[in-house]
Amino acid sequence: MKKASIISVGNEVISGQTVDTNAAYLSRKLLSIGIPVVSFYTVADGIDSILRALKLAAGDADVVLVTGGLGPTDDDLTRQAFGKFLDSELQLQKELLKRIQDYFAGRDMWMPAKNEIQAYIPAGAKALVNNLGTAPGIMAKVEDKLLVALPGVPSEMKQMFEESVFAELQKLAGAQAVIEKKLKCFGAGESTIAEMLGDICLRGRNPLINFTVEGGVITLHIIATASDKSTAVQMAEKDEKKMRKLLGDLVYGTGEQTLAEVVGKKLAQQKKTIAVAESCTGGTLAALITDIPGASKYFIQGWVTYSNKAKISELDVPADAIEKYGSVSEQVAEAMAENARKKAGTDFAIGITGIAGPTGGTEQKPVGLVYISVASDNKPETKRFVFPSNRVSVRLQVAQTALNLLRIKIADLTYCS
């Protein structure tokens, strides 16, 4: 079985300014094609430190992936360290230089002289195209080892890895088969889901079930290992079926799907439209929805009515409802949703009002108290939640919870029609 080692380069990583997410991403990708990662090395920007890590990593593994140190400034030294490790000179590649010049020209900018260094690649190595930035990657084979250098900026790194490296690694992995399927869940905590799943979660079992949690979304990783791919796929599918049965509508999707994507797809399929009226989430829900390409098909408009004045003037929330029940109340959430739906002329609208904190809470209305209302052509449905967490994650969780309410509502409609 082929093995891999990952090197993260950068003073910002080793000094703790940046948390390294690249290594975890690459490790998951490698595992998905049956190449386990056996070591991570994190080193400062320095030719000697990078070179030493390259030697250690090449001793551990067949594949060495390096991220970082390909930028244009003097502290970017991965190119030079690769050159030393490969024992070859850096050479100017004119085509790369042209790409970098074009990158700046496309932005109506002059190319700073410093960026020229990014067009240099060790002789004999292959340059990897960067579609999102100026730093090309490097791929080289030395004896039976594959060495790859990728940019440190996560978006550039991922794009380049998926475009130019992953297929190469799949070839290398050969007939081993490790399949990973992901089930995305929303609406219950990790331990509740674990209890619902029971023995399926036992360690040492194959498929192995791992949990990860982010922004309220629980991802169940079903990792099946077999001598061939179709057996592994069957094993994973069998588990998926069992788990879906146990979890019901807690499962909203698979793979990398987000709630916004799943809800958007459903709205587009059903040719339905939506509007949102937000208070405490301050635009987070609209941003989640419109983050999906093609959202303009179903998302018509949003209001961020942060002040009571705006709630009254823009969404006709009755001033006496605010007076009587407070701006964080079922009545106000409902009026926001209903009136947003009417004004935008959409099939659905979501109204959110709450106390995101850190201040503004009282004993009766604590920080984290939120009302979410979903308006449709039936009576609006309004729910009360208390999210005990910090400001940023409250906002995201609230917006996700709103999407999840809409998801369940749309699923119901499909079922009835």
Next chain:
Amino acid sequence: MKKASIISVGNEVISGQTVDTNAAYLSRKLLSIGIPVVSFYTVADGIDSILRALKLAAGDADVVLVTGGLGPTDDDLTRQAFGKFLDSELQLQKELLKRIQDYFAGRDMWMPAKNEIQAYIPAGAKALVNNLGTAPGIMAKVEDKLLVALPGVPSEMKQMFEESVFAELQKLAGAQAVIEKKLKCFGAGESTIAEMLGDICLRGRNPLINFTVEGGVITLHIIATASDKSTAVQMAEKDEKKMRKLLGDLVYGTGEQTLAEVVGKKLAQQKKTIAVAESCTGGTLAALITDIPGASKYFIQGWVTYSNKAKISELDVPADAIEKYGSVSEQVAEAMAENARKKAGTDFAIGITGIAGPTGGTEQKPVGLVYISVASDNKPETKRFVFPSNRVSVRLQVAQTALNLLRIKIADLTYCS
């Protein structure tokens, strides 16, 4: 100068299921007392792999901090690896056993037999109390090296580090002082800023200047090392002054400040208010602004007018302007900003319209084309940008750019008044 190395132990880390935040936390803590971290090693749960990392780390540094592998299950092997490295047997510490038993008793739970192993510590080493869980830490001195093992759960690790390790390290660090100041910049790329700064960025210089980039924000880290703190502070301040002079209004703040925070603070100080009208950013700008506690003081409301219909009905954008110039045009951005300002009755308003992609671009109006208009009691100022990047980062960059335009506008007003 004392140096440190950090080892993260765990299959969940090396397989990418968990992103390691412990190493970054410890590194920042160590740097704050003048002990730079020179290497991170991440290894799987295995006696040999941990032992090898201990040897490498002890070769690199005077202080070795290990996180993870202290749990009660069979795959927790840091205790055993420490024993091997120290060449001493694991011994039952009765007091530790009692603490673990008490931990369970306090929760009305039976102690699983597996937890007993956590009361074993290599002979000659010191146990560190865990107030949040069952895994004690280990501290040992071997020759002139200090070795510490901490739990992998971040909350337990931090609590134990702060309670039982930090003071010990401060003693060890002695009179060394490393000061880090951060300057936050927006409005130019990394290489442009590096060229503007010139020799200040040279490697090997003290203070050392490092760059990090996130969402268009360039952070300049000024790291000054001296024999005492006040000298280091003076050195960093001297550099900060020089750099501010060279970079002018590209510098928007210091430390962990965001653009939204700096702009918000200024608006609050000047008792000014703002509204936003967004198309392609879909709520991202409103979400950035309202992410700051206390934003309700100055943020009145936002519109996400994604459709042309909404632009016309909600913001009175003239239909013939959309017809004549297109919805992505200077005229529409300006109308959005002006009318948002009027409707919300605010001092400022920002209007944004553009093509976030991935589709919808043409040769004349490419993906990434954005108009941002800032309305005030003078004529609105509208700028054209082309952001060539992926959807998510375009939206964030556009929203940040809008905040930056407002920041510069407010600074001007202060200057004139």
